[in-house]
Amino acid sequence: MTNEELYLAVALNGWKGNIARADKMFSGLSDQELLKEIAPGKNRLLYLWGHLTATHDAMLPLLGMGPRLYPEFDVAFISNPDKTQAEIPSVGLVRKAWREVNGRLFEGFAGLQAADWLSRHGAVSEEDFMKEPLRNRFAILLGRTNHLAYHLGQAALRPK
Amino acid sequence: MTNEELYLAVALNGWKGNIARADKMFSGLSDQELLKEIAPGKNRLLYLWGHLTATHDAMLPLLGMGPRLYPEFDVAFISNPDKTQAEIPSVGLVRKAWREVNGRLFEGFAGLQAADWLSRHGAVSEEDFMKEPLRNRFAILLGRTNHLAYHLGQAALRPK
Numbered sequence: 001m002t003n004e005e006l007y008l009a010v011a012l013n014g015w016k017g018n019i020a021r022a023d024k025m026f027s028g029l030s031d032q033e034l035l036k037e038i039a040p041g042k043n044r045l046l047y048l049w050g051h052l053t054a055t056h057d058a059m060l061p062l063l064g065m066g067p068r069l070y071p072e073f074d075v076a077f078i079s080n081p082d083k084t085q086a087e088i089p090s091v092g093l094v095r096k097a098w099r100e101v102n103g104r105l106f107e108g109f110a111g112l113q114a115a116d117w118l119s120r121h122g123a124v125s126e127e128d129f130m131k132e133p134l135r136n137r138f139a140i141l142l143g144r145t146n147h148l149a150y151h152l153g154q155a156a157l158r159p160k
Numbered sequence: 161m162t163n164e165e166l167y168l169a170v171a172l173n174g175w176k177g178n179i180a181r182a183d184k185m186f187s188g189l190s191d192q193e194l195l196k197e198i199a200p201g202k203n204r205l206l207y208l209w210g211h212l213t214a215t216h217d218a219m220l221p222l223l224g225m226g227p228r229l230y231p232e233f234d235v236a237f238i239s240n241p242d243k244t245q246a247e248i249p250s251v252g253l254v255r256k257a258w259r260e261v262n263g264r265l266f267e268g269f270a271g272l273q274a275a276d277w278l279s280r281h282g283a284v285s286e287e288d289f290m291k292e293p294l295r296n297r298f299a300i301l302l303g304r305t306n307h308l309a310y311h312l313g314q315a316a317l318r319p320k
Binding site for chain 2: 001003004006007008009010011013014018038039040042114115117118133134136138139142143145146147149150151152153154156157
């Protein structure tokens, strides 16, 4: 492996480890458990799971891997707080979307070479990227891994 | 910047961003607030802060930056759960140790070249490292950034 490939492999390991941890935790919960709050008055586990799914779905266009699969998740899980929307995607749909979105990302990751990760991500213009070369796909990967860890820490507080 | 340097710069940005976030949050809390639990029956904020400080302190030998500064923090903040030890370091000492440990890490980071991050970390033997080259210093950096984000997510749930 080249040095570039080593850097990337460590980061992809981190992503995979966090996805596996989240997958084991969320997928192992019953529909009823997913409707519980992580702590009194705080977000429900379903909200966290939907929020992570929507965030990962939005990585697809950011990383140049095609359009989003579930853009309608944003109203329920990103732009509004939990327990404010009358209708949100069902537990079954979140389960399905989580698998599908992360599966699509893994496929996309496999098609990228080490240097591809250093090209600009989808939310930065060519002009801005000339000035700010760290706004690349690799930054999206690390940022979203951190975001996942952040919410995993919260989900770990749920009543057991 | 070389590609290696770009990878590293993105990762160091992630570390710095999370440290800044934690620093703003914890350092901005009063002694009394730090003694509150993040949620009923869960860890106190002081425990999380001490736990992060001890974990970062342990990065010094792992990254070849000399011995730990506060090894005695482990009994209070790593090997035992919160609220089980009669004597734990004071809030004032945790405040001081957090600054000192992270300051020492920043100095150490500044002295490492991009390729240095790919050498083995202090808890893996040369023999094992030959077989598992991803057990390097860069993996420690990303792993500890994730660990920090995990507990920041928890601290964000505190009563405000």
